[in-house]
Amino acid sequence: MCPSRVAEGEERGWIVPIGGAEDKEMRRRILKRFVQLCGGRDADIAIIPTASKLPDTGQRYEELFDRLEAGRARSIGFASREDGERDDYLRQLETATGIFFTGGNQLRISTIIGGTPAAKLIRERNARGVHVGGTSAGASILSDHMIAFGKEGSSPRAGSVRLAPGLGLTNRFIIDQHFRQRDRLGRLVAALAFNPFVVGIGLDEDTAAFIRPDNVLEVEGSGALTVVDAGDLQFSSMADVGQNQPVCLLGLKVHILVAGATFDLNTRCASPGTLVDDKN
Amino acid sequence: MCPSRVAEGEERGWIVPIGGAEDKEMRRRILKRFVQLCGGRDADIAIIPTASKLPDTGQRYEELFDRLEAGRARSIGFASREDGERDDYLRQLETATGIFFTGGNQLRISTIIGGTPAAKLIRERNARGVHVGGTSAGASILSDHMIAFGKEGSSPRAGSVRLAPGLGLTNRFIIDQHFRQRDRLGRLVAALAFNPFVVGIGLDEDTAAFIRPDNVLEVEGSGALTVVDAGDLQFSSMADVGQNQPVCLLGLKVHILVAGATFDLNTRCASPGTLVDDKN
Numbered sequence: 001m002c003p004s005r006v007a008e009g010e011e012r013g014w015i016v017p018i019g020g021a022e023d024k025e026m027r028r029r030i031l032k033r034f035v036q037l038c039g040g041r042d043a044d045i046a047i048i049p050t051a052s053k054l055p056d057t058g059q060r061y062e063e064l065f066d067r068l069e070a071g072r073a074r075s076i077g078f079a080s081r082e083d084g085e086r087d088d089y090l091r092q093l094e095t096a097t098g099i100f101f102t103g104g105n106q107l108r109i110s111t112i113i114g115g116t117p118a119a120k121l122i123r124e125r126n127a128r129g130v131h132v133g134g135t136s137a138g139a140s141i142l143s144d145h146m147i148a149f150g151k152e153g154s155s156p157r158a159g160s161v162r163l164a165p166g167l168g169l170t171n172r173f174i175i176d177q178h179f180r181q182r183d184r185l186g187r188l189v190a191a192l193a194f195n196p197f198v199v200g201i202g203l204d205e206d207t208a209a210f211i212r213p214d215n216v217l218e219v220e221g222s223g224a225l226t227v228v229d230a231g232d233l234q235f236s237s238m239a240d241v242g243q244n245q246p247v248c249l250l251g252l253k254v255h256i257l258v259a260g261a262t263f264d265l266n267t268r269c270a271s272p273g274t275l276v277d278d279k280n
Numbered sequence: 281m282c283p284s285r286v287a288e289g290e291e292r293g294w295i296v297p298i299g300g301a302e303d304k305e306m307r308r309r310i311l312k313r314f315v316q317l318c319g320g321r322d323a324d325i326a327i328i329p330t331a332s333k334l335p336d337t338g339q340r341y342e343e344l345f346d347r348l349e350a351g352r353a354r355s356i357g358f359a360s361r362e363d364g365e366r367d368d369y370l371r372q373l374e375t376a377t378g379i380f381f382t383g384g385n386q387l388r389i390s391t392i393i394g395g396t397p398a399a400k401l402i403r404e405r406n407a408r409g410v411h412v413g414g415t416s417a418g419a420s421i422l423s424d425h426m427i428a429f430g431k432e433g434s435s436p437r438a439g440s441v442r443l444a445p446g447l448g449l450t451n452r453f454i455i456d457q458h459f460r461q462r463d464r465l466g467r468l469v470a471a472l473a474f475n476p477f478v479v480g481i482g483l484d485e486d487t488a489a490f491i492r493p494d495n496v497l498e499v500e501g502s503g504a505l506t507v508v509d510a511g512d513l514q515f516s517s518m519a520d521v522g523q524n525q526p527v528c529l530l531g532l533k534v535h536i537l538v539a540g541a542t543f544d545l546n547t548r549c550a551s552p553g554t555l556v557d558d559k560n
Contacts, residue, residue, distance in 0.1 A: 155459075155460045155484055155503060155504035155506070155536060179435075186460060189536065222526075223435060223526055224526040224527075224528075226435070228534075234550070235550075235551075235552045237552065245538070246484070246502075246536070246538045248504075248537055248538045248541050248552050249536040250535045250536075250537070250551070250552065251533070251535065251550070252533070252534040252535065252536070253531070253532070254508075254533070255529065255532065256526070256528060256530075256532070257528055258527070261528050261530075270515075270530040270531070271515075272517065272528050
């Protein structure tokens with residue numbers, strides 16, 4: 001899927017992937033910032049809990065956003081491909097100032113919503129300035145190429161990752177979430193080894209990338225965001241090795257960013273920005 | 281500890297850190313190559329099982345090297361600091377063509393042998409051409425700065441690693457072993473963040489760096505060797521953050537090497553070399 005075209009004079013909405021397990025009780029830095037971004041008391045947030053099999057996930061996020069004083073937060077229960085064409089659901093997406101995907105299994109989102117009018121509308125709304133965020137599975141789904149599943153905790157191997165098409169709000173990066181908590185560097189690097197065009201973004205839990213319309217991302221939350229940039233790769237043996245052999249990859253660039261730091265997806269330059277002092 | 285000076289016209293012995301759990305039953309690529317390096321049927325290998333608390337570790341490696349047809353393989357039971365001055369033990373080190381440290385706890389090696397005549401002699405013998413290898417804890421101990429312990433599976437934090445002085449055969453790198461199996465990237469990167477002078481070498485299990493006298497390392501074994509080079513680091517927040525905050529590090533270079541690939545510790549250049557096809 002390719003992102004919708006942003007019309008001249010307009011600005012794309014922010015794209016906000018979150019690494020999962022975002023703080024929901026204490027400082028709630030990430031969710032709070034998302035609410036503010038969407039307009040605070042004027043926000044109208046459409047929650048899409050489709051990734052989750054739990055019946056109360058949508059309601060839970062409605063309450064979370066309510067407590068953060070979002071103007072309005074209502075979930076849309078896309079449960080089948082037919083739902084992706086329902087007028088009332090589409091109308092809700094049309095008036096929303098922000099769209100939020102919960103966690104669960106990203107293949108539930110891609111198989112239920114992928115290719116429906118709802119998916120197309122989400123891309124179009126984002127191109128018209130509506131902000132789209134998602135946590136865990138909801139973060140993975142945002143990009144064009146998505147990690148469907150993969151092996152954790154090993155050196156990169158050809159067989160260690162499976163990609164699938166995502167919603168395609170951007171094709172600049174591949175997201176992986178619960179990044180350090182589930183030891184996913186190997187599979188993210190394997191994903192990049194197929195085609196170093198994209199940048200790899202590994203999000204720790206309670207950590208988010210707030211990606212501005214100009215494609216500069218700002219880090220928020222208590223963990224780290226690992227950028228893996230294979231753009232200057234000197235060598236990859238990916239095409240020659242067996243599924244279970246480790247892949248030889250020379251010349252990866254890695255940045256570890258924390259809250260306040262930025263990364264420019266256009267120029268691939270990282271900056272410490274104004275690092276947030278969390279000691280107080 | 282600094283490496284002993286190599287006299288003019290002489291060559292340092294190879295240094296061979298192994299990531300632990302090296303294959304001992306099947307192809308035994310690493311141990312076989314170590315035996316050949318030390319002279320094969322003319323080899324005289326001194327095994328130092330001090331890291332291990334198991335009483336039969338020394339004998340076990342004697343049998344392993346015997347089965348690989350090493351000329352002679354005898355363990356030296358350094359068990360106290362006094363043992364580090366025993367004439368018979370020192371004589372055994374003096375005649376050895378290779379010295380091998382088993383796994384266990386690297387702090388047992390550093391606290392028992394560190395600073396004794398035995399430690400000094402091992403450095404001197406290495407400078408005179410004797411090859412020194414070690415697996416797991418025995419790999420960590422080889423370098424000047426050693427990871428004593430650290431937290432696994434998190435993004436780099438100031439408090440995630442503790443360094444201690446090692447045997448000091450080289451000061452070019454810091455080793456970490458069982459690298460991907462125990463998810464140690466964060467702590468290795470934290471170690472480098474203190475001082476980007478050294479190169480980080482993460483060794484997977486059954487994977488070794490055969491470091492030549494000219495400081496070019498050759499990878500051997502079935503896993504990957506991850507080189508983390510902080511030499512061009514743009515930014516580190518290590519000096520400013522609390523113990524448990526993640527560290528911001530921009531501009532790390534990472535290479536993932538497999539059997540046959542090389543890395544030059546002088547120029548910090550990686551090469552795929554002649555990749556070994558393991559499919560057959």
